[in-house]
Amino acid sequence: MKNNRTDFAETASEIDLRGLRCPMPVLRTQKYLKTLRAGDRLAVLADDPLAAIDIANLCREEGHLLIESRSRGEETGFLIEVGKDS
Numbered sequence: 001m002k003n004n005r006t007d008f009a010e011t012a013s014e015i016d017l018r019g020l021r022c023p024m025p026v027l028r029t030q031k032y033l034k035t036l037r038a039g040d041r042l043a044v045l046a047d048d049p050l051a052a053i054d055i056a057n058l059c060r061e062e063g064h065l066l067i068e069s070r071s072r073g074e075e076t077g078f079l080i081e082v083g084k085d086s
Contacts, residue, residue, distance in 0.1 A: 012036075014043040017051070018075065026054035029080075033064060036082045041067070044078040052076050 015032055017025040025046040033042060044055065052069060055078050059066040063083030070077045 012041050017044060017046040021048050022050040025051040026058050029055055030058055033082055038082050038084045040082045042080045045075060047075045
C-alpha cells in the first residue's frame with residue numbers, strides 16, 4: 001500500500017493507524033466504530049503486526065463483520081462493516 005488509501009472502493013470512512021503499536025490500533029478502531037451506524041463501513045490501515053489478530057477479535061467480540069483483510073508487506077488493510085448492536 002504505497003499511499004494513504006486502503007484501496008477498498010466501498011468505504012464510507014477510513015482511518016490510517018500506521019506507526020501506532022499495540023494496543024493503540026485496536027483501541028482507535030473500536031473508538032471510531034462507535035461513531036458509525038449499523039451497516040456503515042470502515043477501512044483501517046495499520047502496520048502493527050498484532051493488528052490483524054486484535055482487529056479480528058474486536059469484530060468478533062463486538063458483532064462487526066470483518067469483510068476483508070489484505071496485507072502488503074508490513075501493512076494490512078481491513079474493511080469492517082459495523083454490526084447492528086454498535
